[in-house]
Amino acid sequence: MLAAFPPIREVEDGDxxxxxxxxxxxxxxxxxxxxxxxxxxxxxxxxxxSSNPGLYNIxxxxxxxxxxxxxxxxxxxxxVNLTAAAIAYLQVYDGxxxxxxxxxxxxxxxxxxxxxxxxxxxxxxxxxxxxxxVRLAVDTDTGNGTMYYAHLGDYTPITAWPGTxxxxxxGAGNGPDAADFNAVRDMQEYLYGCAMHPQQSSxxxxxxxxxxxxxxPLWRWMFRYSGxxxxxxxxxxxxxAGDHVYVxxxxxxxxxxxxxxxxxxxxADVTTDTTTALSQDLSGLGLTVGTRxxxxxxxxxxxxxxxxxxxxxDLVTGPARTYVPDGTWAxxxxxxxxxxxxxADDLEQMYPASxxxxxxxxxxxxxxxxxxxxxxxxxxxxxxxxxxxxxxxRWLHWRGAGRLVSADGLSYxxxxxxxxxxxxxxxxxxxVAWLDYxxxxxxxxxxxxxxxVAYEDYE
Amino acid sequence: xxxxxxxxxxxxxxxxxxxxxxxINWASTTWTDESAYAxxxxxxxxxxxxxxxxxxxxxxxxxxxxxxLSNTTRRYSAKVAGTQAATYGIRDRGIRIxxxxxxxxxxxxxxxVVNCEAPEGAETAVLTCHDLGSEPKRQEYTSTMYTNEExxxxxxxxxxxxxxxxxSFENTVHVIPYCYLDDDDLLxxxxxxxxxxxxxxxxxxxxTLHYWGAYHWIGKASVATFDRSDFVELTPALGYDNIYNxxxxxxxxxxxxxxxxxxxxxxxxxxxxxxxxxxxxxxxxPLATWIGATMAxxxxxxxxxxxAVTASTGPPDGAQRWTVVFTNASTxxxxxVTRFDVTGYPVDKRPAETYTEDASAVGETxxxxxxxxxxxxxxxxxxxxxxxxxxxxxxxxxAVYTTSGMNGNPLLELGDVxxxxxxxxxxxxxxxxxxxxxxxxxxxxxGLACTDKASLYGFTESEYWTIGTSPCAARVVA
Numbered sequence: 001m002l003a004a005f006p007p008i009r010e011v012e013d014g015d016x017x018x019x020x021x022x023x024x025x026x027x028x029x030x031x032x033x034x035x036x037x038x039x040x041x042x043x044x045x046x047x048x049x050s051s052n053p054g055l056y057n058i059x060x061x062x063x064x065x066x067x068x069x070x071x072x073x074x075x076x077x078x079x080v081n082l083t084a085a086a087i088a089y090l091q092v093y094d095g096x097x098x099x100x101x102x103x104x105x106x107x108x109x110x111x112x113x114x115x116x117x118x119x120x121x122x123x124x125x126x127x128x129x130x131x132x133x134v135r136l137a138v139d140t141d142t143g144n145g146t147m148y149y150a151h152l153g154d155y156t157p158i159t160a161w162p163g164t165x166x167x168x169x170x171g172a173g174n175g176p177d178a179a180d181f182n183a184v185r186d187m188q189e190y191l192y193g194c195a196m197h198p199q200q201s202s203x204x205x206x207x208x209x210x211x212x213x214x215x216x217p218l219w220r221w222m223f224r225y226s227g228x229x230x231x232x233x234x235x236x237x238x239x240x241a242g243d244h245v246y247v248x249x250x251x252x253x254x255x256x257x258x259x260x261x262x263x264x265x266x267x268a269d270v271t272t273d274t275t276t277a278l279s280q281d282l283s284g285l286g287l288t289v290g291t292r293x294x295x296x297x298x299x300x301x302x303x304x305x306x307x308x309x310x311x312x313x314d315l316v317t318g319p320a321r322t323y324v325p326d327g328t329w330a331x332x333x334x335x336x337x338x339x340x341x342x343x344a345d346d347l348e349q350m351y352p353a354s355x356x357x358x359x360x361x362x363x364x365x366x367x368x369x370x371x372x373x374x375x376x377x378x379x380x381x382x383x384x385x386x387x388x389x390x391x392x393x394r395w396l397h398w399r400g401a402g403r404l405v406s407a408d409g410l411s412y413x414x415x416x417x418x419x420x421x422x423x424x425x426x427x428x429x430x431x432v433a434w435l436d437y438x439x440x441x442x443x444x445x446x447x448x449x450x451x452x453v454a455y456e457d458y459e
Numbered sequence: 460x461x462x463x464x465x466x467x468x469x470x471x472x473x474x475x476x477x478x479x480x481x482x483i484n485w486a487s488t489t490w491t492d493e494s495a496y497a498x499x500x501x502x503x504x505x506x507x508x509x510x511x512x513x514x515x516x517x518x519x520x521x522x523x524x525x526x527x528l529s530n531t532t533r534r535y536s537a538k539v540a541g542t543q544a545a546t547y548g549i550r551d552r553g554i555r556i557x558x559x560x561x562x563x564x565x566x567x568x569x570x571x572v573v574n575c576e577a578p579e580g581a582e583t584a585v586l587t588c589h590d591l592g593s594e595p596k597r598q599e600y601t602s603t604m605y606t607n608e609e610x611x612x613x614x615x616x617x618x619x620x621x622x623x624x625x626x627s628f629e630n631t632v633h634v635i636p637y638c639y640l641d642d643d644d645l646l647x648x649x650x651x652x653x654x655x656x657x658x659x660x661x662x663x664x665x666x667t668l669h670y671w672g673a674y675h676w677i678g679k680a681s682v683a684t685f686d687r688s689d690f691v692e693l694t695p696a697l698g699y700d701n702i703y704n705x706x707x708x709x710x711x712x713x714x715x716x717x718x719x720x721x722x723x724x725x726x727x728x729x730x731x732x733x734x735x736x737x738x739x740x741x742x743x744x745p746l747a748t749w750i751g752a753t754m755a756x757x758x759x760x761x762x763x764x765x766x767a768v769t770a771s772t773g774p775p776d777g778a779q780r781w782t783v784v785f786t787n788a789s790t791x792x793x794x795x796v797t798r799f800d801v802t803g804y805p806v807d808k809r810p811a812e813t814y815t816e817d818a819s820a821v822g823e824t825x826x827x828x829x830x831x832x833x834x835x836x837x838x839x840x841x842x843x844x845x846x847x848x849x850x851x852x853x854x855x856x857x858a859v860y861t862t863s864g865m866n867g868n869p870l871l872e873l874g875d876v877x878x879x880x881x882x883x884x885x886x887x888x889x890x891x892x893x894x895x896x897x898x899x900x901x902x903x904x905x906g907l908a909c910t911d912k913a914s915l916y917g918f919t920e921s922e923y924w925t926i927g928t929s930p931c932a933a934r935v936v937a
Contacts, residue, residue, distance in 0.1 A: 006840050007607040007634035013927025015630050016674045020844040027840075130718055170931045177927040331847065332918030337931040395717055426717055459717055459804070 005031045005192055008185055013178045019329040025181075026327035028188045029346055035195035036350050036360035037319045039390040040312050041202030042221030043151075044370040045294060048136075049144035049378055058088075059147035060135040061368035062424075063198050064397065064457045065127040070193065071366050072122035073154030074100075078111035078136050078147045079256050086141035090117070093133040094125045111136065111145065115257060121152070131397075131424050134368060148253045149222050149292055151365040155352075159189035165348050168337035176340065184340075187347040194352055194364035198457040199392045201443075203372060204307035205385035208239075208299065215246070216380060217298035218305055222252055223312055224363050227289045227356065228320045231267075231280045233297065234308040238273050243303035245270040247278060249285060252292040267295070275308075281315055289356030309388060309440070320359055323349060369455040371399075386444040387454040391437050395457050396427045401449035404432060407440040415443070415451070422452055429456070460682040461870045465563020472689070474866035476561040477903035481526055483572070484553030485543060496534065498583060499527040500556055502568050504590070505894035505908070506659045506671075506873045513852050513910070514701060514828070516673075517654025519661040522590035524556055524568040527583050535584035536577045549575045554588050555666070558869045558903050565869035567897055569666030590662040595621035595645035601777040602640040604747050604806065606715075610835070613638045614652050614660075614670055621645040628670040631656050633841050637713045637806050639745055639778035655835040657848050663872060673848055676876065676912060677920045681889055683871065684878040691864025693881045695888075697856050703828035704819035706850040708842040711834070712809040715747045722781075722801040730756075730768055730787040730794045738783050744805035745778040752783075755798035764794045775801075814839060816846035818854045828853065851917045858911040860890050867903035871895065876912060889913065 008024050011017075050056030059078070080088045080103060088103040088111060100119050101112045111117065121132065136147055165187065166180040207218035223231075237245050247268035251261040265285050268278050287293060299305055323345040349359040372385050386405075389396075396404070401417035404427075411434035418425060429435055443454035470476060481497045482490040504522035508515035528535055537544040552572045557564035570590040577584035600620050605613065610631035617640070618626055633656060640648060649670075653660035657673045687693075721742050730736040756768040767789040775781030781801065787794045811832075819825055830849065836842055860879050871877075875892045879885055890909030897905040916923070 006838055007636060009609045009632070009634050011926050012630055015926045016677065017924040017926055017929075018632055018844070019847075020632060020840055023843075024840045168931055172930045175928055175930040181926060331851070332916075332922050332924075334922065334924050334929065334932055340931065394714075428717070459715060 010182045010185060011178045015178070017335065019331045019333060022329040022333070022335070023327060025184065025188075026325045026343060029325055029343060030327065032188060032191045032195060032350055032362065033319075033321065033346065033360060036226070036362045037314050038199070038392055041200040041388065041390075042223045042295065042310060042312065043149060043200060043367050044203045045146060045148050045220035045222050046370045046373055047144070047146045047220075047377060048373070050138050050142045053085075053141045055137055055139045057371075058136045058138055058143075058145040059150075060133070060371040061147070061150055062131050062133040062371075062453060063152060063366045063368045063455070064459070065130050065132045066196070066459075069196065069366075070156040070158060071152040071154060071197070071364060072120060073152065074119040074121055074132070074134065074150070075116055075153050076111075076134070076136075076147065076150040077116045077253060078145055079108065079253070080111045080136070080138070080143055080145035081108040082106050082138065082143040083141045086143040087139050088143060088145065089137045089139065091135050091137065092119075092121070092125070094127060097135070115253065118154075129424050132368070147370070148294070150368040152368075153365045155194065155364040157190045157193045159186050159193070161190045161351065162186050166344055168340040168344070170337040174337070184344055184347065187344070191347065191350050191362050194362040196458060197364065197366045198369070198397075198455050199389065200367050201369060201387040201389045201455050202310040203370060203385065204310055204388050205382040206304060206306040207380065207382050208304045209301055209380040211301050211379045213301060215244070215298055215300050217296045218380065219297045219307065219310075221295045221310060222292055223295070224292050224365070225282065225287045225289055226361055226363070227283065227359060228315050229282050230313050230315050231282055231295055232278070232313050233295075233310045234275070234277045235297070236275045236306040236308065237270050238304045238306070240271060240273050240303050243271070243300040245297070245299045245303055245305055248296045249282070250294050250296055252294050254294055254296070264293070279316065283315070289361065290352075290354035306384070311388070311390065321346070322359060369453050371453045372451060384444070385451070386442040387451060388440065388442045389454070389456055391429060391435055391439050391441060391456065393456040393458045394429055395459060396429050396443070396454060397457055398425055398427070398443060398454040399423065399452040400445065402443060402445040402451040404435070405442045405444060406434055407442075417449075460872060460875050461565055463870055465559065465561070467559050467563050467565060467870055468868065470560030470563070471866050471868040471870075474902070477867065477899065478559055478562060478564065479899045479903070480557040480564050481528070482555050485547040487553070490553075490555070493528065496528040496530075497526065498529055499898075499900040501525050501896070501898040502556070503894065503896050504568070504661075504664065504873055506661045507893050507910075513849070513857070516657045516659055517650050519650075519659060521592045521596070522568065522570065522662060522664075524554075524570065524588040526554070526556065526586040526588065528586065529582065530577050530584040531582045533577075535575055535586070537575065544575065549586075554586065558867055558897070558899055560903075566664050567869045568664055569662070591623070591666045591668070592646050592662050595623065595649070596647070598645045599642045600640045600645055601642055601780060603774065603776070604745055604778040605638045606636060606747065608635050608638045609633070610635055610652055610656055611670070613835075614649055617645050617649050617652070618668065623668050625666055626668040629658075629672045629675060631658070631672060632844060633838070635835050636837050637745070637747070638835065641745070641777060641779045651833055652835050655833050655841060655845070657845055661873065671874065674923070675874070676891060676915060677923050679876045681876045681878040683875070684880060685862065685865065686880040687882060689865055690862040692862065693879060693885055694861045695885050696859045696861070698859055699856060701853060702856050703826045703853040704823055704850065705815060705817050705825055705827040706830065706846045706853065707813050707815045707827065708830045708836060708846045709811050709813045709832050710836045710838060710842040711811045711832070713837055714807050714809060716744070716805045716807040718750055718802060718804050720800050721746060721803050721805050722799075724796065724799040727795040727797050728785065728799075730785045730796060732787055732793050733790050734787055736785045738785065739780060740783060740801070741780050742801070742805070744807065746775065746803040747806045748804040749774040750802040750804070752799060752801045754796055754800070756794050756796050758792045758794055764789065764792065767792075768794045768796065770799070812839070814842035814846050816843070816850040818850040852915060855914050858888065860885065860888060860909045860911070861906065863906045865905050865907070867897050867899070867905040871905075871907070877907075877909060879909065
């Protein structure tokens with residue numbers, strides 16, 4: 001969004017404190033706090049299984065490559081199960097597919113031999129089209145697998161978090177100096193780097209499966225827990241002849257991942273044809289802030305589940321904010337220590353501490369957005385697939401052809417394909433008159449048009 | 460006020476023994492004392508237009524001086540062979556003028572000779588001189604894009620491009636998101652940057668370039684008191700034309716766009732065999748970041764010649780232009796560049812917005828002032844700062860005091876705070892010297908224009924909070 005995080009200068013001792021400076025300082029914090037609490041979609045943990053010995057993409061995803069941004073480590077967690085001659089590849093596209101890891105181990109195991117693989121993309125790659133596109137493929141023989149998460153991480157900030165967060169005190173002899181104010185500014189710059197990442201969308205569709213008498217997961221969505229969050233999913237169940245549709249929360253690599261990989265709670269059990277709006281406060285489930293979890297939605301055979309919305313939002317009561325800085329300053333104001341401490345403390349609560357010690361952490365990972373699964377994966381079938389967004393950034397990136405549709409279904413804008421089908425494209429969403437920031441919309445195919453992937457970014 | 464090393468202040472009060480020194484830098488290495496030829500001199504300098512008052516912040520005119528010199532030897536006649544002026548030229552020669560009393564001098568002007576009138580029938584030459592701003596005023600410059608520049612940093616860059624060595628810039632308040640020059644005159648751009656913070660930019664009498672911010676006069680005490688014994692006339696004028704209670708500042712938000720093709724060649728460009736062709740291309744939008752360029756080259760028959768022709772490597776020399784040199788290594792065939800696509804991240808200008816500060820009181824007539832557009836005012840924060848500052852300063856009628864018939868005092872400087880005391884029209888006023896007129900014709904006299912310092916700031920000056928000095932305290936809204 002335009003100029004929402006205004007620049008601010010480093011002050012020097014002897015400068016007069018201006019109301020503009022203080023108001024700008026607080027305005028930056030406001031934007032950051034909003035970023036910590038943005039409505040966001042969930043990463044789709046895609047399962048894929050090849051039925052032929054040829055090249056098959058188990059999972060593919062992408063995000064924007066920002067050359068300025070210090071998130072340069074690709075981190076993935078994937079499980080593969082390979083038959084005799086099968087070869088699994090993790091590849092990144094840089095003008096051509098470049099193999100990062102080749103895995104030929106038979107049987108069910110962590111791809112690459114580790115529950116998390118990491119690759120340094122900071123050098124040796126150009127990403128000329130500005131996109132980091134990654135795939136997990138199997139070739140030569142059959143295999144299957146699941147991508148549990150994939151993101152660019154390893155955040156090394158341009159502006160470091162200050163070694164000591166300033167504490168202000170009233171009274172003579174305690175006058176803060178420029179270094180104190182600049183430390184607050186540095187905290188904001190650090191958090192700005194965290195907040196500048198593509199906005200995750202949720203892939204939704206109508207799903208069903210034909211595995212007789214069995215329960216199968218239809219969706220597995222991954223998210224990183226921030227604390228006071230709510231998972232909201234709205235779905236329609238039909239053809240529920242004695243069937244169940246379950247919503248679970250579970251460890252991110254369920255059912256794998258060691259002793260801790262387990263289902264944590266059942267969030268819903270639907271047995272009738274109905275529309276369900278599940279608004280689940282996650283704060284009471286014993287989750288650990290900073291840890292990744294999975295929400296699974298599945299059905300017993302024959303049931304149809306149409307997902308209408310799936311996203312992470314604030315609690316119904318609104319976001320928690322212990323320290324609320326005052327954003328209104330007048331020329332000639334003399335700041336009290338308490339007012340300055342509110343600003344610093346508020347920022348401190350946005351630090352992405354993986355130990356859960358902060359209230360509103362801004363996670364810095366650039367989640368890759370999973371490409372839409374095929375219409376059929378074995379016995380599982382999907383139709384009416386969509387990427388559902390909450391509009392935050394100006395640019396929509398997509399591949400394929402389809403259209404933007406407003407949440408009420410009344411407005412749409414066509415998205416054409418590239419001459420070579422499936423090329424990367426971007427649309428200036430400011431040019432879409434019916435779309436406002438904060439509004440929900442979908443990107444979806446129609447007729448023979450298919451959307452391969454869609455997500456928002458700030459450039 | 461300059462330090463008084465030669466009892467100038469005492470002698471200025473007496474007004475006797477005035478002396479003038481004129482020096483010209485003929486050979487750009489040494490200054491030659493021309494005082495023996497000096498007959499008269501006068502000058503004007505200002506930090507803001509006394510008639511436009513605070514509205515003219517950032518737009519001070521160049522200081523000027525006029526010097527009448529004896530030319531009986533044709534020393535200053537450039538068209539007479541063998542003279543000093545013919546040997547070295549007279550235009551653009553450095554000139555500095557000092558004045559004082561009893562052999563004690565202080566500089567009152569430093570600049571360049573911009574014109575010399577030495578008519579056939581006269582035995583005098585009259586030099587017209589402008590201060591050192593005349594140099595950057597004539598210099599045009601093109602730069603690449605600079606992002607999130609503090610105003611002071613940007614001022615410093617322009618100053619460096621203008622090769623201005625002696626300078627003194629106060630800290631600035633804001634950060635300008637996007638800055639670049641595209642054949643812009645350097646003095647004009649510095650003035651715009653200064654105006655974007657309601658500051659002043661000027662050359663002082665010693666040739667030092669100053670930037671003062673809006674807070675410059677906080678805590679500045681009066682350096683001299685003048686009463687009826689010091690001036691012939693003191694005229695207060697109330698600037699009713701400069702009262703405004705509603706201030707509007709228009710700003711132009713800008714944003715880095717997506718990577719795109721920012722330029723495409725619209726015609727084939729011929730590159731001669733074994734030769735080069737220079738093409739200066741203008742981008743429709745300035746570039747925040749250059750990515751690269753691709754081209755296609757053929758001969759007259761359409762055969763590929765891409766192996767023979769190269770283009771200058773980037774990045775472009777300017778944010779909005781690129782001088783590209785195509786070089787054809789073929790000794791047999793001319794080449795035509797048929798495609799030259801430049802890709803990069805353009806800066807998109809968003810629709811302009813306006814911040815309005817309404818400081819009108821109930822029952823007051825609305826008097827609205829629209830601050831002229833300034834390319835460096837790009838954020839709402841900048842516009843709000845300007846609007847609030849100007850509204851506070853312009854909502855009250857401000858007196859402008861002019862004095863005449865004063866003995867010249869070369870110690871006085873623009874921006875000095877002085878106390879003016881009269882008996883009838885003005886009892887006592889603390890004011891800022893905004894312009895100085897001086898003249899030396901046998902006697903050394905001067906006149907001042909001063910703007911009232913009262914209510915220049917919204918609060919008691921001691922209440923302004925200084926970083927690194929002032930303590931935190933229970934919040935007080937002054």
